[in-house]
Amino acid sequence: MVGAVQFGVLAACIVLFVPMILAGWHLSRNKMLFFSGALFITLAVGVHLTPYFPSITNIISSLSSTVVLDNRTSCLSFLHEIVWDVKPIKGGSLDSLNFEKSWSWSKSTPVITCGFQKLGRKDASDLLNGSWIVVAGDSQARLVVVSLLNLVLDPVEMESIQGDLFKRHSNYATVIEEIGVKLDFIWAPYTENLTTYLMQLKHDRRYPDVLVMGSGLWHMLHVTDSLDYGLSLRSVKKSLLSFASIYSEYETAGSATGSFSVRSPHMFWLGMPVLINSMLNTEEKREKMNEVIQASYEKKLYESKLLRQSGGPLVLLDIKLLSRNCGAKCTVDGMHYDTAVYEAAIHVMFNALLIESQQRL
Template identity: 45%
Template sequence: MVFFICVLFIILSVGVRWTPYFSSISIFPSPNGASSNYRISCVDILHSIVYKDRPECVGCTKSWSWMQSSPVAKCEFKKLEQPDASVMLNRSWVVFAGDSQTRLGMLSMLKLVEVPERVRIVKEQLKKLKTDYSTYIDSIGMKLDFKWKPYARRLTKLMLEFKKNEKYPDIIVMGAGLWDMLYENNASDYDVSLRSLRNSLQDLNSKDGKVPHLFWLAMPTLINSKLTSEDKRHNLTEPRRIRYDNKVNESKILNKFGGPLLKLDIHYLSELCGPQCTKDGLHYDDVVYDIAVQIMLNAVLIESTHKPPF
């Protein structure tokens, strides 16, 4: 029928039964010269989503879909449900590293492959703790880790640890900036940390030849009036977020600017969802992070199967 259904059930369903899916797929385009060759493709329009308002259902979870415009429709994006996601992530190792935003992304990933009750328990536990989390999904042989690394410089140390061991996850999602804004308030230091992180991501080749798919989970839209402390209201402002976000672009760490990381644009997704999607002006409803995970998985499918631009 559509391209991704074919990919999932012909390529993946057969192949991963005997070998790990991620051991044979390719990485995003190399940072070397990527900026000059960057062009419109399905990856570039993955964020073309719309939320569906349900005014008749107060308190319901907001639903969403990809736009049905011609370019987006040609890309045939697929919203993966648990069976498909489990097939795709069979025998994989996925790491989320960063702050509480990245942790919410990890929980959305966990929700795709685990029973809801376990996800609820984990969410409550991690909400109270600033700590790492690791789990193994026995049914599909998947390892899922969250690394509490709220500052950009700590992400660099983690990448250097992976490099030292020459063993990398299949997917790494990272993101930091809010703690740098809140507790350090030095955009120049943040810029230095990002450039060090970019350097640490060069030449990631494991002993078994795997190269990870790399993503950057951006900061959300900040609703100052809803922030829960004076320090947050003073330091976590939209103008400052824009300044820090510009540092991410200037560091050329993102794929769009020649770097190794593909951006998961939480700012755009949260802004589109609106102020009603956040209670504290900082952390958004699950749907925002669910979409980010779906965008990530579709990006992996697109790049792994070398689907050409439309």
């Protein structure tokens, strides 16, 4: 239907402007009237017949959808083009806690065209309204949860949950009644924990609206075997695809019966940060979490084809790129970074959600 309307608008423009151009070429009045009349009749008949020729309508629709898809894919690839402004706080010492960190998207033409936005509390709440969000992983994932809650809760509310939120090696769950958001943090330091949780979701037929997962640091420190890590990532992918297939069946059944409405889950992989070896706080970490080993782990991640850019289902939240660009002044231990880094990751996720759902705030 939309394709036919667009075709009609194009036809009207041709009927209006082509005779004017021909008149500029000094054709006789009779010839111009004859040509415009014939053109009008031909295009009018074409517009009315287009809906009855599915192939034409499908071609128009497919071209339109291809443009939308290309724009979405293109904008997703520019989401991490973020620049940092890190400067010392006046009168403070030169450790990471005494630097002011701020960030913004670059001013490159593609980024400006995509129109990425930093969302305030109201817009973030509107975007997440009624959603179930699950973040599963290690301490990096917990810091992402902290940044997310910082954006949707006021300071008093945030202070009241600090004790529960920062309990080490434990799950955390909360419901933000005002916007109907359910948020679960699942302590899952190993990829095997992620697989177990995905299978649990599949078994329970429970499907979060937003799923953020990530692991690797614990495996690197306590197992130190990138080959084993790669195999475990393949298990995560298998479980994830199985989970997604059950969801699709659930969605199809619901659509057929009209008994309920469901939304496709948005899924993200939380990448590992830059590890600054000289700042790591134990000899074991400095030995086992060096640059070469981290590179081998990242290679296995891309080989697993979990990520969207390698044909997988997960959009990458590239903490490595964000932390590298922020630099050593944004971390106290070479592993856990300043709140600003995870805040930037949350805004990357928010804008990915806007792109994926084709929304504008």
